[in-house]
Amino acid sequence: MVVPVPPPPLLASHVAVRAAASAISHGRRVLLNGDHPPQVAALGRGDWVKLICGASFEDAADVRNLSLVYTLAGVDCIDCAADASVVGAVNEGIEVAASIVPTVQRPWLMISVNDDCRDLHFRKAEFDPDDCPLDCSKPCEKVCPADAISLKHSMVDGERTLSDPLRGKYEGGVITERCYGCGRCLPVCPYDRIRAVSYVRDPTMTAELLKRDDVDAIEIHTTGKGTDMFNTLWDNLSGSINNVKLVAVSLPDIGESTVDLMNTIYTIMEPHFKGYNLWQMADL
Template identity: 50%
Template sequence: MLAFVNAGYLAVWKRPRVVDSRVGCTVRKARSFPHMREDSIVILDTRVSADKDALRCVLQRASSRGSVGLVSLKRQNWVKLICGASTEDVPLVRNLALVYTLAGVDCIDCAADEAVVRAVRQGIDTANSVLDRFELSQRQPILMVSVNDDEDPHFRKAVFDPDRCPSDCPRPCEISCPADAIGLQGVDRAKCYGCGRCIPVCPLGIIDAVHYTRPIEQLVELISRMKVDAIEIHTRPQGVAAFARFWDRAGAVAMTENDTTHTLLRELKLVAISFPDMPDLTGEMRKMHLVLGHDAASHVELIWQTDGRPMSGDLGKGTSHASVRLAEKALDGVHSLGLPGFVQLAGGTNEHTHVLLQQRSKLLTAAQFGGVAFGGAARKAVRPMLTTQNGESVEDLEQDWRRLADAITAALQFILPN
């Protein structure tokens, strides 16, 4: 609500939920408040115009990055947004996709869930509608879904019985949750992305983590039906056997659907393998590449994602170090074995990661260094603009130009750091 005092009376106007500032800047307000003085209407009109100018300015800044997508891997400035492999908060994911598409992100990584994928598509489409309105080029970031080959911390949900909580509990679980997923009714499954921070702080120790693996049959169908561009496979130390089982089963399922692995790969533009540090990292990478086989090397781009310190980028700038060190280690493996693909940072990345990369020229000068993926830090940066005071997602974000401009500005620190 906006209020203006003029000549001893109060005129109140609620911002109309419209994108086009031409609608209602003067006409609608004049109809709603026929008693409103002309100078009040001018103030309102000026405010809307200023919001539009702010949004136009930040969109033009974002457009200076140029084309997005796979080309950024070769330019070594690839940026991926991680919505969360377990995040099923559809309104939030839609707004994240909207903001980061407008900011110029190359790839949006989300849960392998149909509703979530649709939300990403909707966010991208809405972003392009905004770009059309401002006569700027549309963007089509790569749409990626994350899957796991075995038990993995990215694929779990916190759970507890709220009836067991004492009435005087200080609720450290709720305070520690970065997703606002914990309330009086327990855990909101859609919002929880499995970071696990609530588990050790519970004074009664009643919070557990439930792990899950999505059926491969659903994944294959999702890729085909929803036109998914890329998949990311999360694997664990010495987990090549599980990785091989997953890849073989995906191929077997594809063939039972009158398809082949070869054709399935043709539907994808990119395959990413996400892994933490391992004792024999180079040897494990070689085995994983052999599992993928010739088809993967021939038909899709390959990313080696270094998950330095999983789901920690929003905790502080120091979390970046683990991912940078692991990326250097992985890059040595790629070079020594002559493996295809690009090395990309993740796991602990945040706005400080760019500073570290500038200090570690070994990565930036390597031809097979692709870029950076941002998760918790990127979501945290825009969260104040994307959610209400109650923690719910803002509806029709694209209709609030000032809020949208502020969100894009926050996102640009990850995409255009200089």
């Protein structure tokens, strides 16, 4: 497991950051409407800002650093993978930001889950480096935006020489915690060796995360292909769902049936949830 590096001591350059973050925090508090939490008031004003770490991105060190910077920038919400170590990294980043600017607004922490393995937000690239020819130019490594693929040439017997450059094998492959399933590597592999592995977040583990006092919201990704799987997931979460302040549902635009689908999903949710509800359109 990657252990986040402790923050450096406050330097002179941090003074400007602290002043700017304090100004942002003060300005947003002044504009609050009614008795709603500031995050909800931001939604009402249309200036809600959410940092999306990625539903499948699980590099704790990077998540922690992103959370620190964006908390100082004044975001309303940080959306991350439904994983205990990732949730811990987000909260650590928020705490460090608060130690730099005590008046900074604490963003809501949102975890992302899915009800169907067909959702492209929940997949990882995978391949066996032993299957990679040594003369491959490694386009997958070059195209990955998350630096989640690393292939190193390793010798099996003896040392590689200029006259015999193709001895040995590749080691490494996909760095699972860094891969967020963008799919850019899939079409560029000249040997078609990379595959996408989809998954569904464990609802039991998700229900446990919702019981934490440092998880404020959940985003449920649904594919719009019926509501049976959403219903099953919601049943698993119903015992702990009211521990969070907001439930967001992300679904694709399926045309004229979209509103009917939303109404059906809301009917499933309504008996168990008393918090805020947010709807998001997503491309799958």
